[in-house]
Amino acid sequence: MAIDPTGVNQPGVRSRLSLLMALVGSAIADRGDEALRATGGLDAMDYMVLAVLDESEPGSQLELARLCGSAPGKIVGILDQLEQRGIVVRERDPHDRRRSIVRLTADGRTVLEGADAIVEGVEAELLADLTADERGQLHDLLRRIDVSRTVA
Amino acid sequence: MAIDPTGVNQPGVRSRLSLLMALVGSAIADRGDEALRATGGLDAMDYMVLAVLDESEPGSQLELARLCGSAPGKIVGILDQLEQRGIVVRERDPHDRRRSIVRLTADGRTVLEGADAIVEGVEAELLADLTADERGQLHDLLRRIDVSRTVA
DNA sequence: TATTGTTATACTCTATAACTATA
DNA sequence: TATAGTTATAGAGTATAACAATA
Numbered sequence A, B: 001m002a003i004d005p006t007g008v009n010q011p012g013v014r015s016r017l018s019l020l021m022a023l024v025g026s027a028i029a030d031r032g033d034e035a036l037r038a039t040g041g042l043d044a045m046d047y048m049v050l051a052v053l054d055e056s057e058p059g060s061q062l063e064l065a066r067l068c069g070s071a072p073g074k075i076v077g078i079l080d081q082l083e084q085r086g087i088v089v090r091e092r093d094p095h096d097r098r099r100s101i102v103r104l105t106a107d108g109r110t111v112l113e114g115a116d117a118i119v120e121g122v123e124a125e126l127l128a129d130l131t132a133d134e135r136g137q138l139h140d141l142l143r144r145i146d147v148s149r150t151v152a
Numbered sequence C: 001t002a003t004t005g006t007t008a009t010a011c012t013c014t015a016t017a018a019c020t021a022t023a
Numbered sequence D: 001t002a003t004a005g006t007t008a009t010a011g012a013g014t015a016t017a018a019c020a021a022t023a
Helices: A017-040 A044-055 A061-067 A072-084 A106-126 A132-143 B017-040 B044-055 B061-067 B072-084 B106-126 B132-143
Strands: A088-092 A100-104 B088-093 B096-104
Touching (some): A017 A106, A017 B106, A044 A088, A061 A072, A061 A100, A100 A106, A132 B132, B044 B061, B044 B088, B061 B072, B061 B096, B072 B088, B096 B106
């Protein structure tokens, strides 16, 4: 039996925006993770770290962890593996030798581009029912949500 | 130091729609879960189950599990607790005594309404930068994404 | 004394597969 | 023999706090 014979998706949570957001977010995360593992040799968290390094320049591992929404202790193992594979490098900040400046290598940038292509493929499939214009609207709306806002 | 002095949110993932979807979905899930636990005595998964029961009529626990995107074995414990608290009831299907029909009780419906209010509060806070119209657009776009689509 | 990165420990969560009852 | 619900177990994943180096 098909889940959705009548064209109704997400049966059971359609009227609740929060649940839709959580469900769609989890769907893209799960599928992206699966595709990356199968094709790219990374996982979703690796990809997040690389994307953050591509778009920001965190001044320390702690800041990187915060930008990734991850605990400092979790980043360590991820970076260990990425560094071992030549995808990132850690350099000590000369002004404060406690800090590690993490950077993408040239190889790392190539790996990230491949990962982007894989993730965009998954994304195109999940968003197949939306026009390019609508995907742009979705992107713009999500960009305007401040996930760092403190809960009152 | 503020994360976002220039109005730029989600630094590090802004250009990647998939990561934004995953990040925003995870943010609302985490905050909803926290608020529900603190105020409502439920967690996010409990809320999902109740919402699915409210909007659908699953003919078995297996179907309920599928609608919740959860493993059958996970639903058991959740329903045990919800049933113990009088929020749901399990009845054997008279046509097939292997199946459990799960239903919200009247009390359960009241609990769900309270949970909806809590979650909507969290949602309003997270989406504070969007107008009511834009929240409607977001809802409509997400509704049109078919998370049950099979990965090719 | 405070902060950065790291490590170790304990805890939670989850997936898996057996098991019972019913079909 | 197959399916629905349940239970038990092992394994993965995570949070927490202690630790060493630097400020």
